[in-house]
Amino acid sequence: MxxxxxxxxxxxxxxxxxxxxxxxxxxxxxxxxxxxxxxxxxxxxxxxxxxxxxxxxxxxxxxxxxxxxxxxxxxxxxxxxxxxxxxxxxxxxxxxxxxxxxxxxxxxxxxxxxxxxxxxxxxxxATFIVRMEDVTKQVLAGIAPGTAEAEREKQVQANGQKVAQAAIQGTHYQSFVRPMFGGNEYYLFVTEVFxxxxxxxxxxxxxxxxxxxxxxxxxxxxxxxxxxxxxxxxxxxxxxxxxxxxxxxxxxxxxxxxxxxxxxxxxxxxxxxxxxxxEYLTSWGVDEIYSVDDPARVKVRTALLKIWDQDMLASDKVRIQYAAKYASIANYWKKWQGEMRGLKKLDAVQRKRNQEAEFSKWVAADPGRQAAYGTLLADLQRNYTQERDYVLARAYVSEAAFGVELLKFANAFVPVADLIAAKAPAAEVKAAADKLRTGIAGFFRNYNAPTDQKVAAALLPLYADNTPAALLPEYVKSLKAQNTNAESWTRFAADLFAKTRLATEAGANKVVDDLLAGNAASLTSDPAYQLASAVQNTLRAQIQPTYQAAADNITLLQRSYVAALRQWQTSRTFYPxxxxxxxxxxxxxxxxxxxxxxxxxxxxxxxxxxxxxxxxxxxxxxxxxxxxxxxxxxxxxxxxxxxxxxxxxxxxxxxxxxxxxxxxxxxxxxxxxxxxxxxxxxxxxxxxxxxxxxxxxxxxxxxxxxxxxxxxxxxxxxxxxxxGTPGESPKAPAVKKVKVKVKS
The missing domain is CATH 2.40.10.120 (Thrombin, subunit H)
Structure with missing residues (x-):
């Protein structure tokens, strides 16, 4: 404030x-x-x-x-x-x-x-950087210009892995390769991890x-x-x-x-x-953050934090359980509000548009630049327009639907259910179930079901009401039709938590036992799992493919845009x-x-x-x-x-x-x-x-x-x-004597 x-x-x-x-x-x-x-x-x-x-x-x-x-x-x-x-x-x-x-x-x-x-x-x-190195040539070796983004990324990953492994062979060090300037350059980092x-x-x-x-x-x-x-x-x-x-x-x-x-x-x-x-986004990228993503996330977190705050104040146990989670969620909640405020004050979208107008003039002045960059901005605009609703839907899935911890936890069971449905080998199912079980104790150590029930009553209607209708699961559409006010959503949440076995540690472990015994219905009939899987399936089948296709195109186009900016603004020293x-x-x-x-x-x-x-x-x-x-x-x-x-x-x-x-x-x-x-x-x-x-x-x-x-x-x-010796910072103005009140 x-x-x-x-x-x-x-x-x-x-x-x-x-x-x-x-x-x-x-x-x-x-x-x-x-x-x-x-x-x-x-x-x-x-x-x-x-x-x-x-x-x-x-x-x-x-x-x-x-x-x-x-x-x-x-x-x-x-x-x-x-x-x-x-x-x-x-x-x-x-x-x-x-x-x-x-x-x-x-x-x-x-x-x-x-x-x-x-x-x-x-x-x-604790990770130290031992050294870094420009490995752009090695990472991009054999990748032809115009390669589709998905295929290019696959080759980049393969080449980068080879470079990283070669750099640490015979040592106790670790390594990775990271892209810079949107993938126009690549750098190797050799690390020592304690x-x-x-x-x-x-x-x-x-x-x-x-x-x-x-x-x-x-x-x-x-x-x-x-x-x-x-x-x-x-x-x-x-x-x-x-x-x-x-x-x-x-x-x-x-x-x-x-x-x-x-x-x-x-x-x-x-x-x-x-x-x-x-830093190098176009006006459409900035507007997507300012007008779509940040507002949605702030709206949901405002409701979530209010509930957490009330329950943490009422119980020392809940306060300790939720302290780290609350701090993490609240930090970006307030940051995004400041970000929107700052972007508005700077008139950031219009400033980016002004830059793009000057960029277009530079492109138009040369036939070679026209061939390379003539449709670049229009292509970026088209892809940002295409993904806009999908960005909003993804925000409400992650913040609202899976802001309910029970549903996020239930979603972790989806891979095991998928293996069972695919009739995967028993050993593979067991390995996945055992991995799932190891996380159960950790989850319930910092979980309070009554608090989460209140969260569900507040966040599920936000998810149902604000997700574009075409991207809302049919199951949730039916819930929305049945629950038309806060009281009915509160009753729904109470019923959900009363019937699910995934809201208690003992119940969750029993579901894992049933899965290992071949009783998949123990999971698939659970109401929390049914709701979580409906959200997850819609995300995977309807939201993510279109979003990812547009995002991949934007990544490819953004790489060209950053390269063009560096070619255009020759007096500017760029940083990645x-x-x-x-x-x-x-x-x-x-x-x-x-x-x-x-x-x-x-x-x-x-x-x-x-x-x-x-x-x-x-x-x-x-x-x-x-x-x-x-x-x-x-x-x-x-x-x-x-x-x-x-x-x-x-x-x-x-x-x-x-x-x-x-x-x-x-x-x-x-x-x-x-x-x-x-x-x-x-x-x-x-x-x-x-x-x-x-x-x-x-x-x-x-x-x-x-x-x-x-x-x-x-x-x-x-x-x-x-x-050194204590410094003489500028003398502060005279301070009135302060009478301090403290808790006894």
Missing amino acids: IRLLRPLALLAGLLLTLRPVAFADEGMWLPLLLKQLNEKDMQKKGLKLSAEDIYSINKGSLKDAVVQFGGGCTGEIISDQGLLLTNHHCGYGQIQQHSSVEKDYLTKGYWAMDRSQELANPGLT QDVRLVGAPPSSIGKFGGDTDNWAWPRHTGDFSIFRIYAGPDNKPAAYSPQNVPFKPRHHLPISLAGVKPGDFTLVFGFPGRTN DANSTLRVAYGQVAGYQPADGMRYDYYTTLDGIMEKADPTNPEFEVSPRLVELYQKKDYGPYAVNGTVPVAFTATNHTTGGNSGSPVINGRGELIGLNFDRAWESTMSDIMFDPDRVRNIAMDVRYLLFVVDKFAGAGHLVKEMTLV
């Missing part, structure tokens, strides 16, 4: 006007190409290192301190004993798995006071999630969004499965931590694994869209002006936490221990001008996946932990706006203060390499 500024913030804003105007720096750059494309510009803006210091395969470099944390975040190594820092929201799932009503680490936090207390996390990995990653420390939610959904995607921000893990390795320092005999990993490089602080104009480098951007591969973004510390009459300074402090404190609102509760430290001004060496810095903004181009990324200064030292973007910046996944794009980072001094003074885990700080 964007809040109007208080007089204090207005004064800070006036001070900001005296500083040079800062513009965001667009680009998520491949580290391999920094020497060629970015080194001089980065050094001009304050980098004291060389490109070789950032990415090297011959010596330890910054890349060797950066990992992909799990499958969707970034982490960084901050000690020579494998200590790993990432966001609290990135480690949230692991913290939840270790939590219970009796041991509520989500609420109270967790700190391992010695190595024996560090908690294992089965399935969690499997023993243990939880070391996490602050309480009152710090790690301070501000909750209200402050999410917003500035000013006061969240201590961090958690600490440790990578363990075998005796040879190589990846190994969990074992009590494993030892802390010794990295090639770890990041020193700066106490010097930040000021406007300071160079910032964000190193991480950004997930996905679509994010695709969860290691990237560098660089910029500078800066405040910003998101809207008329609003100016935000570049930093927040502990004083702001105390101003926001509200014991009646769980999102803004403040720990009594933090209040005690604040009142005593017991800040240790982490204070600046009588308070503790909490967060700052900079102009780096970031997206999902950059959560947990290190924010590094010009000397290669850690100054912050990236955890968010300003709400006005979320459209930067699609269209970049240098005036408004700001990433939000937790100041590393707040991390040190919480670990050392709040948690009493100074042994962790002693592991780290602290450099």
Whole structure:
């Protein structure tokens, strides 16, 4: 939520006007190409290192301190004993798995006071990039121009697999090949994947999630969004499965931590694994997101989150069960709202149309370009028009129909039923059923059927009413005819949950037993399975084929469009869209002006936490221990001008996946932990706006203060390499004395 500024913030804003105007720096750059494309510009803006210091395969470099944390975040190594820092929201799932009503680490936090207390996390990995290489020629070898997209992709996958396997033969490394620029180029990534990653420390939610959904995607921000893990390795320092005999990993490089602080104009480098951007879409692609996909998903999630929130507030058990799921769903729910808002403010669709008009003039000016690109835009428009209803239908299947957890769970039984119907060998059926059974316990550990029944009553009518009629299963059409208001859908949901056996762990296991005994009717007669299979069958038979055909055509045409853009805009330095591969973004510390009459300074402090404190609102509760430290001004060496810095903004181009990324200064030292973007910046996944794009980072001094003074885990700080002396950030305006109320 964007809040109007208080007089204090207005004064800070006036001070900001005296500083040079800062513009965001667009680009998520491949580290391999920094020497060629970015080194001089980065050094001009304050980098004291060389490109070789950032990415090297011959010596330890910054890349060797950066990992992909799990499958969707970034982490960084901050000690020579494998200590790993990432966001609290990135480690949230692991913290939840270790939590219970009796041991509520989500609420109270967790700190391992010695190595024996560090908690294992089965399935969690930390992935280093060993090296990357341009392998475009090898991947595209033997693929003729004009090859159909499906056949081309098959050949690309085969060639890429050969390249990847050859690169790691005889080693313990892993590898993969990823497309860049829509498949005009391909890069090999060789990785080292560690499997023993243990939880070391996490602050309480009152710090790690301070501000909750209200402050999410917003500035000013006061969240201590961090958690600490440790990578363990075998005796040879190589990846190994969990074992009590494993030892802390010794990295090639770890990041020193700066106490010097930040000021406007300071160079910032964000190193991480950004997930996905679509910077080169046409106007039809942008409009599809803005007008179709985002609105549908926001509409459904609004209803879902309201129900989850009510039940989580009513029960500690449900709160813990749904904590990670809620956070994940809510994060993108609010992000998409900001994205739509930003795209509207930029008039993004019209700006893309204007670009396409200029592009068409460039094409028309040359016969060769006319032959290559003359119908390109018209073909893209036709395919986007063709898939529009199917995009909407897919959104309502995934968000509404399978937003009901029971139906999503029942859908997992479909492959087993398909094997039985096809009279597959008994051994094959058993293997599929056994695999299904292994997921049952995990599902029910974080599932509450009464909550899901309420969700079904709310989401099923949204699915029935908003899916294009031609793409709605006949079974659901009949339900829609029978249930014409909220009360009747509520009765239907109650009846569904009363009759299904898939809403309990015992019932689901009994269905698996029946399947293995040859009793397929135990599943096929179940009402939850019947509804889920109707949705899934319609998706597979009616929705997905047409959608996929149009999407494949768009992929092929988009590849040509990106190639043409690079040929046309010769003065522009292009970067590939994010695709969860290691990237560098660089910029500078800066405040910003998101809207008329609003100016935000570049930093927040502990004083702001105390101003926001509200014991009646769980999102803004403040720990009594933090209040005690604040009142005593017991800040240790982490204070600046009588308070503790909490967060700052900079102009780096970031997206999902950059959560947990290190924010590094010009000397290669850690100054912050990236955890968010300003709400006005979320459209930067699609269209970049240098005036408004700001990433939000937790100041590393707040991390040190919480670990050392709040948690009493100074042994962790002693592991780290602290450099510099506490900086003299611009003196904040005088702050009125704050009387803090906390829960007793």
